[in-house]
Amino acid sequence: MEYRSSRRCPEKISVIGLGCANLLGSRNEKKEVIKTAIDNGVNFFDLALATWEDYEIFAEAISGRREKVITQIHFGAVYEEGKYGWTRDLGKIREQFALQVKLFGYTDMGYIHCVDDNEDLQEVLQGGIWDLMQEMKAKGAVRHLGFSSHNSAIAESLVSTGLVDMFMFSVNPAYDYRAGEYSIGEPSYRASLYQECEKMGVGISVMKVFAGGQLLDAKTSLYDFALTQAQCFQYALDRPGVLTVLPGIRNMSDLQTVLKFTSATAKEKDYGFIGEFVPKSAYGKCVYCNHCQPCPMGIDIGFVNKCYDLALAGDELIFSHYSSLPATASSCAKCGHCESRCPFRVKQMERMEKIAERFGK
Ligand code: SF4
Ligand code: SF4
Structure with missing residues (x-):
């Protein structure tokens, strides 16, 4: 538990x-x-x-x-x-x-x-x-x-x-x-x-x-x-x-x-397929489902995106959580795997750049 x-x-x-x-x-x-x-x-x-x-x-x-x-x-x-x-x-x-x-x-x-x-x-x-x-x-x-x-x-x-x-x-x-x-x-x-x-x-x-x-x-x-x-x-x-x-x-x-x-x-818990059915207005917004895994650089894509959204919402404490991650957005190799897998059509490579910029790492 x-x-x-x-x-x-x-x-x-x-x-x-x-x-x-x-x-x-x-x-x-x-x-x-x-x-x-x-x-x-x-x-x-x-x-x-x-x-x-x-x-x-x-x-x-x-x-x-x-x-x-x-x-x-x-x-x-x-x-x-x-x-x-x-x-x-x-x-x-x-x-x-x-x-x-x-x-x-x-x-x-x-x-x-x-x-x-x-x-x-x-x-x-x-x-x-x-x-x-x-x-x-x-x-x-x-x-x-x-x-x-x-x-x-x-x-x-x-x-x-x-x-x-x-x-x-x-x-x-x-x-x-x-x-x-x-x-x-x-x-x-x-x-x-x-x-x-x-x-x-x-x-x-x-x-x-x-x-x-x-x-x-x-x-x-x-x-x-x-x-x-x-x-x-x-x-x-x-x-x-x-x-x-x-x-x-x-x-x-x-x-x-x-x-x-x-x-x-993780496969049994993966709900990412709902992205095919949500209203179009939901496209482009990460829901942290991690359906796009595995990332070859070991980035927890869902959690990194959650940290970013919380930082944008003004959560100052999230910076310490983010910096303790073994792999952060700055490790992104832009391989495109996550974008090809994302049912919510999130432009993740672009987003990783913004996340790295925001957290300065
Ligand atoms: S990028 Fe897409 S598949 Fe990956 S966590 Fe976000 S919503 Fe889920
Ligand atoms: S584009 Fe970046 S975040 Fe996405 S799977 Fe590749 S290395 Fe990981």
Whole structure:
């Protein structure tokens, strides 16, 4: 398992996390799934669960290992009659969180639950919910503040407060190119949101990594054929700022399928072919997929391009990452191999020149 962290979230977060809202089966079966996930290195769990009983099961499953687990709890998900409900009622949210603290002691991530429009955002900011979350952080009951959203403008405005450490956002190769119910806002704006997060050290946990399953089925996929789980995971994990993906699993079999990513080959994770299907406006922009490898000079073409884009976005810290690479853009021999392979039609030889110039190496 690979682990990632960011400046604002220094904990080591497993790149594969889990969404546990759809867990099925008996109490023991659910517990076994969670324990097996932890045994296999998964440490990040989204806890917008279906029932209150599932919280109790989760608490039992992590008993004795609380510090090994990173919890993501949502202020606004409530369980008045034991079942999931959504509210902006401050009193109910306060009560609900007190129960969650009793179970877990604290939460690593405390998120505003699902904020997708401006009116709702104002209610959260002015109606006391955000204040409550900050109060809980000051008391140590929340370690990091954040939110979940499908709207890139809302995400940008919350990130720009400087109070957010990490947030949950819908990221996949369909939503990044097409606006919709779960990808609200101008698609071209999303890339700069990811860059801004990386620059500010804000982490992203990814929901809807398969676009609600659509990308895994040729009949519903934007690309006319199915992508694999590994390709969807790698796509999301290649976006700047992303620390973990949170596939929703139902049972042990789903967990075993998801965990295959940890041993998948570069070829199995290669999603570069989507370049043949994206809108023409996306041509010429590197998406860091590394489909163009191998580079005879050993340049990690995707990462070098990511460094360049982050440097252009004003990320000063990226210079030290870049200079520690074994091969940089200045090693480019202009062989043209990457250009002939790139489905996004990136003029990489020209770009390598610009990158070398920018980094001065
Ligand atoms: S140049 Fe093309 S193939 Fe290579 S990493 Fe960038 S987008 Fe992918
Ligand atoms: S053109 Fe440069 S970056 Fe591309 S494969 Fe050749 S040496 Fe590597």
